[in-house]
Amino acid sequence: MAQFDEKISKDQFEPAIIDASTSERISKPSLNYWQDAWLRVRKNKGAIVSLVVIGFLIIMALIGPSLSKFDSNKQNTKHANLPPRIEALENISWLPFDGTRTLKNGNVVNPYEQKQIEEYYWFGTDALGRDQFSRVWKGTQISLYIAFLAAFIDMVIGVTFGAVSGYFGGRVDNIMQRIIEVLSGIPNLVIVILMIIVLKPGIISITVALTITGWVSMARVIRAQVLKLKNQEFVLASRTLGASHAKIIFKHLLPNLAGVIIINTMFSIPNAIFFEAFLSFIGLGLQDPLASLGTLIDEGFRAMIAFPYQMLVPAIVISVVMIAFNMIADGLRDALDPKMRD
Amino acid sequence: MSKILEVNNLNISFHTFAGEVKAIRGVNFHLNKGETLAIVGESGSGKSVTTKAIMRLLPESNSEIKEGEILFDGKDLTKLTDKQMQGIRGKEISMIFQDPMTSLNPTMTVGKQIMEPIIKHQNMSKSAAKQRAIELLKLVGIPMAEERFKQYPHQFSGGMRQRVVIAIALACNPQILIADEPTTALDVTIQAQILELMKDLQKKIDTSIIFITHDLGVVANVADRVAVMYGGRIIEIGTVDEIFYNPQHPYTWGLISSMPDLDTAEDELYAIPGSPPDLLNPPKGDAFAPRNEYAMKIDLEQEPPMFKVSDTHYAATWLLHPDAPKVEPPAAVIKRREMYPGFNNK
Amino acid sequence: METKKKLLEIRNLKQYFNIGKPNEVRAVDGISFDIYEGETLGLVGESGCGKSTTGRTIIRLYDATDGEVLYDGVNVHGKKSKEELKSFNHKMQMIFQDPYASLNPRMKVSDVIAEGMDIHGLAKTKEERMNKVYELLETVGLNKEHANRYPHEFSGGQRQRIGIARALAVDPDFIIADEPISALDVSIQAQVVNLMKKLQKEKGLTYLFIAHDLSMVKYISDRIGVMYFGKLVELAPAEELYNNPKHPYTQSLLSAIPLPDPISERSRKRKTYDPKMHNYQADETVELREVSPGHFVLCSEKEFAQYKK
Numbered sequence: 001m002a003q004f005d006e007k008i009s010k011d012q013f014e015p016a017i018i019d020a021s022t023s024e025r026i027s028k029p030s031l032n033y034w035q036d037a038w039l040r041v042r043k044n045k046g047a048i049v050s051l052v053v054i055g056f057l058i059i060m061a062l063i064g065p066s067l068s069k070f071d072s073n074k075q076n077t078k079h080a081n082l083p084p085r086i087e088a089l090e091n092i093s094w095l096p097f098d099g100t101r102t103l104k105n106g107n108v109v110n111p112y113e114q115k116q117i118e119e120y121y122w123f124g125t126d127a128l129g130r131d132q133f134s135r136v137w138k139g140t141q142i143s144l145y146i147a148f149l150a151a152f153i154d155m156v157i158g159v160t161f162g163a164v165s166g167y168f169g170g171r172v173d174n175i176m177q178r179i180i181e182v183l184s185g186i187p188n189l190v191i192v193i194l195m196i197i198v199l200k201p202g203i204i205s206i207t208v209a210l211t212i213t214g215w216v217s218m219a220r221v222i223r224a225q226v227l228k229l230k231n232q233e234f235v236l237a238s239r240t241l242g243a244s245h246a247k248i249i250f251k252h253l254l255p256n257l258a259g260v261i262i263i264n265t266m267f268s269i270p271n272a273i274f275f276e277a278f279l280s281f282i283g284l285g286l287q288d289p290l291a292s293l294g295t296l297i298d299e300g301f302r303a304m305i306a307f308p309y310q311m312l313v314p315a316i317v318i319s320v321v322m323i324a325f326n327m328i329a330d331g332l333r334d335a336l337d338p339k340m341r342d
Numbered sequence: 343m344s345k346i347l348e349v350n351n352l353n354i355s356f357h358t359f360a361g362e363v364k365a366i367r368g369v370n371f372h373l374n375k376g377e378t379l380a381i382v383g384e385s386g387s388g389k390s391v392t393t394k395a396i397m398r399l400l401p402e403s404n405s406e407i408k409e410g411e412i413l414f415d416g417k418d419l420t421k422l423t424d425k426q427m428q429g430i431r432g433k434e435i436s437m438i439f440q441d442p443m444t445s446l447n448p449t450m451t452v453g454k455q456i457m458e459p460i461i462k463h464q465n466m467s468k469s470a471a472k473q474r475a476i477e478l479l480k481l482v483g484i485p486m487a488e489e490r491f492k493q494y495p496h497q498f499s500g501g502m503r504q505r506v507v508i509a510i511a512l513a514c515n516p517q518i519l520i521a522d523e524p525t526t527a528l529d530v531t532i533q534a535q536i537l538e539l540m541k542d543l544q545k546k547i548d549t550s551i552i553f554i555t556h557d558l559g560v561v562a563n564v565a566d567r568v569a570v571m572y573g574g575r576i577i578e579i580g581t582v583d584e585i586f587y588n589p590q591h592p593y594t595w596g597l598i599s600s601m602p603d604l605d606t607a608e609d610e611l612y613a614i615p616g617s618p619p620d621l622l623n624p625p626k627g628d629a630f631a632p633r634n635e636y637a638m639k640i641d642l643e644q645e646p647p648m649f650k651v652s653d654t655h656y657a658a659t660w661l662l663h664p665d666a667p668k669v670e671p672p673a674a675v676i677k678r679r680e681m682y683p684g685f686n687n688k
Numbered sequence: 689m690e691t692k693k694k695l696l697e698i699r700n701l702k703q704y705f706n707i708g709k710p711n712e713v714r715a716v717d718g719i720s721f722d723i724y725e726g727e728t729l730g731l732v733g734e735s736g737c738g739k740s741t742t743g744r745t746i747i748r749l750y751d752a753t754d755g756e757v758l759y760d761g762v763n764v765h766g767k768k769s770k771e772e773l774k775s776f777n778h779k780m781q782m783i784f785q786d787p788y789a790s791l792n793p794r795m796k797v798s799d800v801i802a803e804g805m806d807i808h809g810l811a812k813t814k815e816e817r818m819n820k821v822y823e824l825l826e827t828v829g830l831n832k833e834h835a836n837r838y839p840h841e842f843s844g845g846q847r848q849r850i851g852i853a854r855a856l857a858v859d860p861d862f863i864i865a866d867e868p869i870s871a872l873d874v875s876i877q878a879q880v881v882n883l884m885k886k887l888q889k890e891k892g893l894t895y896l897f898i899a900h901d902l903s904m905v906k907y908i909s910d911r912i913g914v915m916y917f918g919k920l921v922e923l924a925p926a927e928e929l930y931n932n933p934k935h936p937y938t939q940s941l942l943s944a945i946p947l948p949d950p951i952s953e954r955s956r957k958r959k960t961y962d963p964k965m966h967n968y969q970a971d972e973t974v975e976l977r978e979v980s981p982g983h984f985v986l987c988s989e990k991e992f993a994q995y996k997k
């Protein structure tokens with residue numbers, strides 16, 4: 001089987017000088033967990049697009065209301081129920097931004113011309129003549145605010161509760177688990193409705209209502225992870241070195257939980273947005289003049305037949321937000337979940 | 343002896359985030375009828391990938407057979423359709439995996455799991471299949487087979503589960519049995535039973551076995567021939583005596599010397615320095631060269647071909663080149679050569 | 689043997705799990721042995737017989753159900769002040785089995801190794817800390833550049849050596865090694881075993897070496913204890929245990945281990961062990977008895993007479 005065509009010169013058979021240290025060298029560049037995860041997320045096109053979309057929506061939520069000349073709360077009944085009209089785009093006939101609307105009988109009318117209105121309402125106006133554009137972004141802002149706040153509180157309570165319960169185990173764990181069982185046994189809509197009736201509807205009360213049961217799933221996930229982690233050999237090693245509980249929790253457990261925490265939080269944000277919208281839609285949400293995407297949809301829904309754009313725009317925004325957050329969370333799960341790594 | 347399986351110039355790569363992993367780089371070997379071929383080598387050397395390629399069980403999403411053929415029964419397995427392959431898997435070639443805990447379905451009775459391949463491949467009636475399954479359970483040494491037949495895997499101990507796995511693998515009298523570290527997860531006493539069982543069964547039903555392990559003791563116990571893998575290649579292949587008593591490749595030397603036998607008393611074991619190669623960027627030349635104290639200049643330049651030592655024994659090291667200097671292998675290897683002077687060493 | 693100093697005395701140590709519940713496990717059920725200064729005591733036995741539990745109980749990862757562990761004459765178990773605990777942690781260390789689970793994946797190698805120094809305040813300045821880390825890396829055959837990398841970038845053998853460096857950082861006298869080589873390749877096992885032997889010679893370390901690979905245990909140990917279902921069934925000098933095993937379980941264990949030697953494998957005769965074969969009567973006391981100097985076997989009075997012959 002030995003076959004070599006070209007002659008090999010004798011000096012090739014002299015001993016090679018091998019640098020002993022090279023045999024231990026690692027050629028791969030050093031990447032920490034986050035750099036590695038970023039590389040993985042980057043390969044996921046859906047997640048990246050979603051990230052950009054969310055970034056854009058957040059910026060719009062912050063600056064959107066001030067881009068338009070109109071204040072989101074200023075009522076102007078003369079300008080009620082105007083369809084969208086945007087400069088420059090109004091002349092492109094197939095875009096719905098020409099300020100016209102089709103009546104039930106099929107006639108196309110242009111309320112702007114009828115009422116001789118010079119202003120351009122980009123997304124139209126609502127029944128009270130408020131500018132939909134600034135209201136949509138204001139609503140997005142409040143929806144996101146509630147969602148982030150709720151997710152953050154969920155995270156803090158859930159992680160603390162789950163970590164303590166899992167780490168200390170025994171009686172402590174037993175009692176804490178019973179609490180969770182009781183909480184998750186009561187349908188959360190009931191709790192929320194009670195909460196809202198007791199507190200007056202408002203940003204804080206809705207957030208509280210969302211978090212009062214929301215943290216349970218986070219606590220469960222964290223507890224399961226901690227139970228697994230605390231018997232890992234690196235934690236045992238730390239204990240044999242004499243590390244305190246605080247040190248073990250903060251240096252060993254939390255950094256290893258970070259991935260799970262982030263993934264879970266990312267999934268709970270769209271849930272919170274949806275739940276808030278749901279509450280608003282059934283009339284338990286924010287009250288006028290405060291607007292969230294949910295209240296906007298609710299209002300739009302009432303005038304859906306005559307002025308579909310009033311519901312359509314906030315509905316599109318909320319859908320995009322939900323889809324984008326879910327896709328980011330999915331991408332992060334693939335990138336951060338240790339089970340998926342090779 | 344007739345060849346039942348032949349693997350020629352197999353090259354397999356994985357496409358990963360970090361780049362292309364050349365896991366198998368030109369593997370050649372064959373399997374004779376009725377023999378046990380052991381494949382040894384360290385973790386990541388490509389043992390499992392090679393056998394998974396034979397079974398066509400590599401993940402479709404990121405693996406690629408770049409070159410080579412796997413000949414079984416006149417067919418090239420790499421070219422078969424999935425459908426054709428299903429007819430071979432479990433019938434002609436079957437496989438046993440390392441972990442007896444996860445290779446059985448916990449929600450199905452043991453009996454059902456044994457009957458499944460019988461019904462699928464041999465068109466037997468249910469009752470005949472059941473008879474056969476009970477027979478198989480008896481064959482692999484499970485007492486009270488009739489009762490055990492109705493039980494679930496969790497009611498079996500680790501060793502018994504591995505016996506069940508073997509029974510399933512043997513259900514259709516396969517021509518080839520591939521065992522990927524079948525005893526690694528088991529205790530030595532149970533390992534000994536399983537090894538005995540496998541040898542016994544081989545005699546009875548005349549299958550050929552490919553046995554992957556990294557325990558040289560197990561190899562010495564079961565193998566007729568041994569292939570040593572390193573960095574995605576087979577670097578030495580020969581009969582079990584040739585590999586254990588007259589090894590030629592410095593990696594095999596290291597492998598054999600680094601394992602103390604019961605009367606090793608030296609102060610220090612022979613240890614191969616360094617770590618296994620990174621198959622993402624395999625080194626130029628011989629992949630073992632950076633850890634090889636016998637490395638020559640050519641090792642850093644050019645991969646050694648397989649040199650013939652005897653009709654059955656080949657090794658890929660430049661030390662076998664006629665121009666290469668004679669070197670002194672580690673003491674343990676010399677001792678082994680003396681133990682078994684059957685080989686006239688040059 | 690008499691002249692040697694006892695570093696560790698384990699007296700009737702018991703470790704039960706889930707006490708009082710239907711799934712009670714007597715993982716360690718009353719074992720006693722001594723470990724002499726500077727020696728390596730090997731502990732072997734099949735999976736689940738309580739080897740790891742013994743090691744972990746000795747180092748106080750579990751609170752012993754009963755019995756005591758005397759280190760240098762002082763009981764390690766029972767209520768202790770923080771100071772006392774710290775000093776035990778200082779003297780006793782552990783090396784773990786799984787090179788993948790024993791290093792925190794989120795910490796840099798330098799922080800992994802320096803963890804003990806940080807806890808015990810062994811390094812005054814940052815620079816001193818890093819120098820010590822470099823020194824330890826070198827001791828275990830790695831180099832400076834490795835300090836800033838993360839565990840997942842290393843191979844199994846390298847990780848195991850990092851684990852050893854972590855244990856060495858607090859300058860212990862006694863190290864419990866729980867199957868430190870079982871998860872490693874044969875070619876890498878020798879590196880780790882050599883390193884452990886070298887360190888023992890240089891630093892006068894004492895080891896409790898837990899394993900199930902008998903030829904490696906025989907090679908590294910001075911004495912070997914064999915465990916079976918939470919009990920120590922035989923304890924003897926390594927050579928003696930191999931050449932002259934008394935307890936039938938030890939004999940069966942030895943007969944089951946395949947050796948890397950095809951010729952002897954062809955004539956292997958396996959013995960089986962069935963605990964019923966002892967046929968102990970209710971009035972017999974079964975305990976560890978010394979059948980010849982330094983060679984202890986778990987047996988009854990009747991067996992004792994037999995074994996002594």
Ligand SMILES: Nc1ncnc2c1ncn2[C@@H]1O[C@H](COP(=O)(O)OP(=O)(O)OP(=O)(O)O)[C@@H](O)[C@H]1O
Pocket residue numbers: 342356357358363365383384385386387388389390391392401404556621
């Ligand atoms: N699905 C996969 N994706 C990417 N790389 C893979 C995959 N499977 C195997 N590899 C790579 O192929 C190489 C050979 O792996 P293989 O599983 O054959 O090793 P092995 O010899 O069986 O080792 P072990 O003794 O640990 O089982 C390794 O470098 C591994 O990282």
Ligand SMILES: Nc1ncnc2c1ncn2[C@@H]1O[C@H](COP(=O)(O)OP(=O)(O)OP(=O)(O)O)[C@@H](O)[C@H]1O
Pocket residue numbers: 705706713714715733734735736737738739740741742900
């Ligand atoms: N924390 C625990 N809770 C309950 N049972 C346990 C616990 N730890 C160990 N056990 C049980 O104690 C027995 C002894 O376990 P141990 O881990 O000491 O065995 P071992 O000899 O180290 O085995 P191996 O070789 O598999 O590591 C086993 O039956 C195990 O299931």
Ligand SMILES: [Mg+2]
Pocket residue numbers: 389390391522
């Ligand atoms: Mg494998």
Ligand SMILES: [Mg+2]
Pocket residue numbers: 739740741866867
């Ligand atoms: Mg153990």
